Amino acid sequence: MTEFFDILANQAFWVAVLRIATPLILGTLGVLLCERAGVLNLGIEGIMVAGAFSGWLAVYLGAPLGMGVLVAALTGAAFGLLHAFLTVALALSQHVSGLGITLLATSLSYYGYRVSFPKVTTPPTITPFGEMSWIGLPILAQQTLLTLLALVLVPLIGYALYRTPVGLALRMVGENPQAAEGQGVSVAAVRTGAIVAGSSLMGVAGSFLTLSAFNAFFFNMVNGRGWICVALVVFASWRPGKALAGALLFAFFDALQLRLQQSGDALLPYQMYLMLPYVLSIVALILVARKASYPQALMKPYRKGER
Amino acid sequence: MRLEKRHQTSAAALLLAPIGAVLFTLAVSSLLVLWAGAPVGQTYGLLLQGGFGSVFALSETLTRAIPLMLTGLAATVAFKARLFNIGAEGQLYVGALAAIAVGGLHGGTGFALPPALLFVLMMLAAALAGALLLLGPALMKAKLGVDEVVTTLLLNFIVLLLVSWMLDGPMKDPTAMGWPQSVALMGELELSKLIPQTRVHSGLLWGVALAVGLWVLMKYTLLGFDIRAVGANARAAAFAGVKVTRTVVLVAMLSGALAGLAGAIEVAGRTSYLTLDMSPGYGYSGIVIAMLAALHPLGVVAASVFVAGVLVGADSMSRAMGVPTYIADVIVAASLISVLVATLLTQYRPRWR
Numbered sequence: 001m002t003e004f005f006d007i008l009a010n011q012a013f014w015v016a017v018l019r020i021a022t023p024l025i026l027g028t029l030g031v032l033l034c035e036r037a038g039v040l041n042l043g044i045e046g047i048m049v050a051g052a053f054s055g056w057l058a059v060y061l062g063a064p065l066g067m068g069v070l071v072a073a074l075t076g077a078a079f080g081l082l083h084a085f086l087t088v089a090l091a092l093s094q095h096v097s098g099l100g101i102t103l104l105a106t107s108l109s110y111y112g113y114r115v116s117f118p119k120v121t122t123p124p125t126i127t128p129f130g131e132m133s134w135i136g137l138p139i140l141a142q143q144t145l146l147t148l149l150a151l152v153l154v155p156l157i158g159y160a161l162y163r164t165p166v167g168l169a170l171r172m173v174g175e176n177p178q179a180a181e182g183q184g185v186s187v188a189a190v191r192t193g194a195i196v197a198g199s200s201l202m203g204v205a206g207s208f209l210t211l212s213a214f215n216a217f218f219f220n221m222v223n224g225r226g227w228i229c230v231a232l233v234v235f236a237s238w239r240p241g242k243a244l245a246g247a248l249l250f251a252f253f254d255a256l257q258l259r260l261q262q263s264g265d266a267l268l269p270y271q272m273y274l275m276l277p278y279v280l281s282i283v284a285l286i287l288v289a290r291k292a293s294y295p296q297a298l299m300k301p302y303r304k305g306e307r
Numbered sequence: 308m309r310l311e312k313r314h315q316t317s318a319a320a321l322l323l324a325p326i327g328a329v330l331f332t333l334a335v336s337s338l339l340v341l342w343a344g345a346p347v348g349q350t351y352g353l354l355l356q357g358g359f360g361s362v363f364a365l366s367e368t369l370t371r372a373i374p375l376m377l378t379g380l381a382a383t384v385a386f387k388a389r390l391f392n393i394g395a396e397g398q399l400y401v402g403a404l405a406a407i408a409v410g411g412l413h414g415g416t417g418f419a420l421p422p423a424l425l426f427v428l429m430m431l432a433a434a435l436a437g438a439l440l441l442l443g444p445a446l447m448k449a450k451l452g453v454d455e456v457v458t459t460l461l462l463n464f465i466v467l468l469l470v471s472w473m474l475d476g477p478m479k480d481p482t483a484m485g486w487p488q489s490v491a492l493m494g495e496l497e498l499s500k501l502i503p504q505t506r507v508h509s510g511l512l513w514g515v516a517l518a519v520g521l522w523v524l525m526k527y528t529l530l531g532f533d534i535r536a537v538g539a540n541a542r543a544a545a546f547a548g549v550k551v552t553r554t555v556v557l558v559a560m561l562s563g564a565l566a567g568l569a570g571a572i573e574v575a576g577r578t579s580y581l582t583l584d585m586s587p588g589y590g591y592s593g594i595v596i597a598m599l600a601a602l603h604p605l606g607v608v609a610a611s612v613f614v615a616g617v618l619v620g621a622d623s624m625s626r627a628m629g630v631p632t633y634i635a636d637v638i639v640a641a642s643l644i645s646v647l648v649a650t651l652l653t654q655y656r657p658r659w660r
Contacts, residue, residue, distance in 0.1 A: 042456065082644075086644065086648070090648065091310070092651060096594075096598055096643075096647065097644070099393065099591075099594060100598075100640060103591065103595065103639070103640035103643070104644065107636030110631075110633040111633035111637055114631035115339075115342055115343045115630075118629065223464075224461070224464045227457060227460045230456075230460075231457045234457070269475065271469070271471050271472035271475070272472070275468045278461045278462075278464045278465045278468075281457075281461050285453050285457060285458060286453060304309060
């Protein structure tokens with residue numbers, strides 16, 4: 001038990017929590033935007049891979065780090081546009097389209113990596129974002145700009161959703177598209193915009209892995225983080241503030257299991273610790289199930305004039 | 308753009324749509340081949356030859372098609388009832404674990420039962436393990452409204468870690484020089500080869516038989532009717548007296564069992580022991596196959612041979628041309644998307660206004 005408190009008293013632990021939380025915050029906000037507009041986006045897992053790869057490749061080829069993040073966002077936006085075409089314009093199954101995009105984005109990234117580096121044994125590296133020592137706040141000073149971006153986006157998206165006409169339109173097409181159309185809101189345009197914006201955030205979430213957390217691209221580096229974001233949005237009942245809290249809580253447990261695993265006298269096989277984040281996600285879903293307030297039109301394709 | 312429902316769709320259009328979509332995909336993917344600096348014609352030629360061009364190529368393709376057929380059927384029955392089981396990967400692995408637990412050579416010997424009985428027990432255990440793994444998410448969906456997509460996806464990661472733990476500990480093969488692999492299956496339990504000197508095994512017959520069985524079930528039985536009714540409109544089905552929860556639970560058991568069998572048949576037919584890389588995503592590919600087959604059990608047989616052929620062909624093409632094997636995954640994923648669009652266009656007409 002003392003060991004447990006030792007871990008919590010260590011500042012490095014909390015630095016790790018915030019670092020692990022960053023891609024989850026960005027990804028969860030991305031899923032939130034899509035789902036608030038009524039569209040499930042299971043493309044997230046693959047879009048994060050594509051963002052991680054394209055952003056890293058741009059920097060490797062000589063672009064500045066900021067440009068790498070932009071490239072990742074644009075890659076995400078491109079896949080988002082495809083998802084919007086399939087699910088909004090053609091009203092195809094959102095589940096299947098999203099899974100298709102995950103498979104496509106992942107395999108395209110792996111293909112691109114292998115074409116660009118056919119015979120490497122150790123992955124080539126870049127110089128990632130540095131720590132923000134100028135910021136003068138403990139814990140945050142050991143993070144990078146992308147973490148700051150994630151934290152700033154939470155109130156920004158919250159404000160946009162609840163205090164602006166665009167946010168109102170977005171929530172409306174997710175709750176009652178017929179009513180929105182009656183008010184002169186173009187359901188197709190708003191949903192497309194929301195998916196593209198959300199998907200570019202997913203791309204940025206991926207780029208955090210290669211441009212900040214690590215300095216190289218690895219296969220399987222996203223490792224289910226995208227799916228966890230989909231669970232976190234439900235846990236957060238589609239609210240940005242709660243999404244931040246959920247991501248931090250989740251990252252807390254993930255960082256904790258890493259420390260316990262490393263603490264030498266581990267009581268359990270290491271796989272049990274690695275399972276913890278996934279088990280917790282399922283438990284969280286069960287806990288909130290009774291009061292989960294899904295956007296009313298989520299997963300319901302909307303065809304104008306059709307009931 | 309607006310979509311207008313077509314009043315009728317010709318049979319020719321239904322057949323040509325997927326073929327056209329796959330050709331379109333190959334045309335687009337040729338840009339990727341050019342990026343890798345390889346001639347397109349020769350690359351596709353070698354891919355086709357490596358997948359279907361000889362008895363050996365065909366035998367490898369059929370071998371690869373067996374697990375894909377079973378996971379494809381697992382996805383088909385679940386998606387028909389709108390139960391989005393994305394957990395076939397995990398169900399396949401628990402099926403394989405169960406097969407090894409029942410039929411493995413633990414401590415050098417296995418259970419002292421007649422092989423025929425043990426074989427039946429092994430297959431039942433695998434089917435049950437897969438079914439039980441999906442039962443949880445299905446009940447959570449039916450009783451609590453928890454989305455099954457996320458829970459089944461997360462369970463895949465949990466199961467893979469469970470397998471990793473088993474291969475490190477209780478089921479570890481002590482003779483494998485520290486390599487994480489399970490103890491071997493008892494020799495008597497292995498499936499026989501269909502063609503000598505190849506790897507095609509009688510699991511293929513299992514796959515085809517189960518596809519026919521599922522087709523009969525869907526088309527001619529009351530349960531099949533209930534499944535289709537629940538998938539078409541659960542509320543209307545409930546109103547008409549269909550027991551929705553019961554149907555969803557049965558579908559989950561059936562779907563999980565099929566995926567679990569995929570794991571057992573892969574162990575008994577091909578590998579004879581379990582490793583962490585036994586399945587390169589067969590569970591996920593099963594979803595693609597089910598969609599390519601438009602959720603028709605017999606179509607799954609054809610679609611799984613197509614996907615397996617692309618995967619196997621890419622392996623041998625890659626060795627000769629230096630085009631990464633991931634081209635196969637790109638072609639399969641892009642085919643899924645373009646077939647979906649093409650099928651939709653056979654039912655709807657786009658109007659630009």
